[in-house]
Amino acid sequence: MADLSQDASVQARCVGDAAIIYASDYLNKLSGERIERECKRQLESGRRALIINFRDTELVNSIGVSILVGVIDAAEQSTARLIFSDVNNHTAELFQMLGLTRHVSLASNEDEALSLVSEAQP
């Protein structure tokens, strides 16, 4: 059963070994840090995969993106899988421009992201 948690307006739920974290409409320093904190919390609790869902995200700024780099580092250190889902075209373009897509997979929606997670598991 999915477990829904909320940390200072960051929504997250767990599906099996994966945690799905929902980004807000504007990814800036504050919202980025909330995502980062939630991701680290999920990793510490043993999740093997993180899915950040950007379905509500209309705008991102470079500070928010730089914090995502921190999340990528944290996931790599924990050998956890990190997937971004529901990223709109403009944000995807920015992620690509800044090199994030070399370190993280993009999925068109949550189901696709969960499939990627299950494919990767032994």
Place this chain on the structure above:
Amino acid sequence: MIQPRILGRINRDEFFGRDAELRLIGRHAVALDDTRVLVAAAEPGAGASELLRQAYDQLFARRGDPVPIYFAFRAGETAAQLAPRIFQTFLQQYVAYRRVEPSVCQARLTLRDVLELALPGDYEFIAGLFQLFQREESSTENLRTFCLNLPQRFAAARRPVFPLIDCLNLQPLSRELTLAHDFVSAFESSSAPLLIAVLRRQATELIHGFENGDRRAHTIMHVDRIDDDSARNVADAVARRYGIQADEATRDLIVQQLHASPSLISEFLRTAHEKQLPLAGFVDCQRLYVDELLGGSIKRYFDRVLELAGVGPQSRSMLFRLLSESATSASRQASPWAWKQRLDFGASEIERLIGVLHVRELVNSSGALVEVNPNWQTWLDYLNAQYQVEVAHEPRAQIVASTLLHMLKRSSQTMARKYRREVALGIDEVIAGFDCQKVPASLFHYDKFSARYRGEDDEAIGRGLDNEAELFELPQVVQTAACAAYSGNLSCETERCVVAHGFESGEYADANERVWICAQIDSKLEASRELTADWCDRLSAFARQNLFKHVRIWLIAPAGFSAGACELLNERGALGSSHQQFEILKSRLAPQETDDTLADEFQMVLPMSADTELIAARTAEQIARRVNFRPEAINQIKTAVVEACINAAEHSLSPDRRIYQRFVVEDDKLVITVASRGVVPVLVAGNGETSDKGNGTSRRGWGLTLIKSLMDEVEFERVDDGTRLKMTKYFGKS
């Protein structure tokens, strides 16, 4: 409606060339501007006293608050004389205004007469002032103190006044100047608007202490000589009034020789009328001019200044010798000490003499050196004539003959100079507008321009220039002056040869300092190599004489330069343009329409606080939608705006914590500027690149990289304080 003449000495419809100044004064009277004191800093003979009187008449006719009060200080007036005159002027003009009876303004009245004329509603207030005046009358000091506070007393009684104080007759280092300073300082400290007219070289002395840390304390309004067209209108109007028939060329000559001075022009024509002299051509005009120099209004004008300077009959001869030597010698300058020795004057006498001549602009004094002002031809003519009379002691008939012959020979040169001035390209104005703009490089290289565009129409040239990849970044010019204003013996006309000092790259550093020397040269055909070499040599020698470093020579010839000349220009690193190139450059440098009322321009100031960049992004989105940008382009613009705001907030150490934004929709693009005060971030001061490589591993410094990727053009514009980022997005691109 014709404005009635009250204090004005000429009718409003004959008062030309001062509409802008009258408007400014009108706005200041009703506190529509942002300053307490408007200081009219006037060139001698520019008609500033009449400007104040005309302003008074205009305000009198306009009615409403405040009540205008015109007061003129007089030379040699003591405190005991001054205070009662100020008091009576204030009361009399106040009563005249309230009664709407202009004739009361200057009527010969006693104070009791004025009191009797006060309207019933004003009687108590005026009587109260009158009683106070009588109480203090026995002590000059008390009376002075009482009068110093007159504007405040009127204001306290809710009867605001607008003093227009004429300080144009004050002599340097005089007692009345100190008195005037006390009065205007006291008037200034009231919150009411105040206008002070003063000779421009005396302005600092009179208004020192005004600021007191308040930047809005005063604003300077320059009252220079009126332009030639306005002076010609004056001559036309006065000639009409006196029924004098003068052809246009003669009227132009009168204007030129009398330095466009309305009072001298009026006096000149009045004399012609009184003596019933015709002005049917240059001979008539110069004959009268010589008369005026030797014994008429011109002589009286300059004699009066010399009298004020303390020059008595015994010292006149030596003074004319000194001044003539200064006017004609190569060095032109002498020390005050040399003047003192030769005139046998005491220290205070010489100080007063030079002070008066300096503020009246007959000499230029730096303190250490004195020279005759070479730019006032009427004064030089007077000097020359008086030298012949009082120093050379030549027979009068001979002086008249030689002066008249000289004037007639000079007439054509005077007019030619005027015509050349009128068709001058306006190099100084164009250079002053360089402001670090980038222009097609071919505009400064006649050979390239000619190769590409010879025979093309304007439209094709415009298209070609728009597409040129090689751009020339102009300096930011901070000062321009005619070559003639510098030392050296470069002989050229003021408007045609200009020195401009500035900085390249908009950065105030020694390495970026540049001196441009620009000359408009004459040549019917393409300028030859010889002519070009001659000009380059002359300007280079001029630069060396003046110790200019980092010099750029720019020659402008009507038809451009021959192949050999272009080769020479290139060899010497000089620039060469034809008149056509110059005019194109001028049009390209013309300021863009930045009127606040433009329909397609939006400005916004945001505080630097959390998420305010979102407001900017939403605004940019709305504007971009209005001009039908595609959705992906709108997103790019929004992100760029967000990043620009973040950069401004993070890096600027902004003292006001504000972000200034401007969105301008042009024909094919949206231009967004985001500015902030404060320090220039290293990434801007350097090469504009971040250290980020966009590999997704570094944590910060992506803002500028993103902006550059998302927008079509990005540049940092030069500003004195902080940064201004200009971002452009074209409609047609994604």
